[in-house]
Amino acid sequence: MQNLFHDGGFSSxxxxxxxxxxxxxxxxxxxE
Structure with missing residues (x-):
């Protein structure tokens, strides 16, 4: 799960x- 977070989360x-x-x-x- 951490890997996913780093992969997708960070990119987004x-x-x-x-x-x-x-x-x-x-x-x-x-x-203005």
């Missing part, structure tokens, strides 16, 4: 984290 988390980082960058790039 990494992708989400990357998306969030991109989103934050865009948000900071063009403020």
């Amino acid at each position: 988390m990494g992708m989400s984290y990357r998306a969030i980082e991109q989103y934050e960058k865009s948000f900071k790039d063009c403020p």
Whole structure:
């Protein structure tokens, strides 16, 4: 089970984290 978590969990988390980082960058790039 740990292996599965590291394999899938980490990948999904990494992708989400990357998306969030991109989103934050865009948000900071063009403020209101």
